Amino acid sequence: MPAILRLENVTKQFGGLTAINNLSMSIESGTIHALIGPNGAGKTTATNIIEGVYPLTSGKVYFRESDITGMPTHEIARHGLGRTFQNIKLYNTMTTLENIMVGGHQLAKLGLLPSLVRMREFNREEKMLEEKADYLIDYVGLSGIRNEYVKNLPYGNKKVLEIARALMTDPELLLLDEPAAGLNPSERSSFIDLLKRIHDNGKTLFLIEHNMDVVMNISQKITVINFGAKIAEGTTREIQNNPDVIKAYLGVRYKVK
Ligand SMILES: Nc1ncnc2c1ncn2[C@@H]1O[C@H](COP(=O)(O)OP(=O)(O)OP(=O)(O)O)[C@@H](O)[C@H]1O
Ligand SMILES: [Mg+2]
Numbered sequence: 001m002p003a004i005l006r007l008e009n010v011t012k013q014f015g016g017l018t019a020i021n022n023l024s025m026s027i028e029s030g031t032i033h034a035l036i037g038p039n040g041a042g043k044t045t046a047t048n049i050i051e052g053v054y055p056l057t058s059g060k061v062y063f064r065e066s067d068i069t070g071m072p073t074h075e076i077a078r079h080g081l082g083r084t085f086q087n088i089k090l091y092n093t094m095t096t097l098e099n100i101m102v103g104g105h106q107l108a109k110l111g112l113l114p115s116l117v118r119m120r121e122f123n124r125e126e127k128m129l130e131e132k133a134d135y136l137i138d139y140v141g142l143s144g145i146r147n148e149y150v151k152n153l154p155y156g157n158k159k160v161l162e163i164a165r166a167l168m169t170d171p172e173l174l175l176l177d178e179p180a181a182g183l184n185p186s187e188r189s190s191f192i193d194l195l196k197r198i199h200d201n202g203k204t205l206f207l208i209e210h211n212m213d214v215v216m217n218i219s220q221k222i223t224v225i226n227f228g229a230k231i232a233e234g235t236t237r238e239i240q241n242n243p244d245v246i247k248a249y250l251g252v253r254y255k256v257k
Pocket of ligand 1: 014019045085
């Protein structure tokens with residue numbers, strides 16, 4: 001299987017702190033690949049580097065073997081990368097539909113500020129975005145709250161909404177930073193079903209998650225980092241039984257006999 005994303009000897013320092021330490025890894029196209037590790041291990045920093053939010057100190061990032069190191073976030077999105085955030089980033093005074101449409105604006109031809117001359121074209125583009133947003137609202141199961149203001153929505157709905165917004169750009173690879181954090185067990189189980197469905201429909205998922213039920217349930221491959229460096233990589237079974245991982249992160253609870 002070809003790599004959709006590859007990190008080559010990536011290091012990121014914040015002042016004297018090395019948040020990512022010479023990390024190399026690749027995500028195969030069509031897989032669900034999890035990145036796990038203790039709090040502060042560097043998981044969110046890794047996604048921010050991939051997405052071009054932070055410049056890296058050294059190393060390279062490749063998307064389908066094209067070098068995206070140092071590219072601005074919107075250009076990386078055009079290559080086919082989408083993401084959700086550890087801390088929900090939605091517009092509270094906008095509706096579910098409007099928030100999802102925002103996800104499409106970053107790739108829309110005309111952006112948010114059309115000239116008067118191009119108003120008709122702008123309206124046509126808005127219409128297309130709305131149709132697509134409506135399709136996604138249905139797809140993720142949020143039709144009942146299409147016109148609700150986000151500030152009135154329960155937390156679980158917001159986490160799902162973020163996924164729909166990320167799907168607006170048709171990403172080939174979706175980076176999910178703790179998408180199931182804070183969900184109750186029933187929300188979590190329908191969330192797992194949603195992630196599986198997205199994967200079945202052809203997306204590659206890169207999943208950062210502390211909940212091991214989620215990770216072990218859906219991942220094909222897991223990379224474990226600690227203090228910014230890779231300590232293990234393998235299948236769920238290999239990771240569950242890896243003594244270094246058990247010591248640094250999992251404890252004995254997930255060891256498989
Ligand atoms: N913008 C920043 N400036 C300075 N230090 C930062 C910055 N972002 C992250 N760090 C530091 O880098 C290290 C890795 O943080 P990061 O948020 O990537 O960890 P994480 O694995 O996502 O943790 P968690 O599981 O708690 O979300 C931490 O020591 C953190 O304090
Ligand atoms: Mg994090």
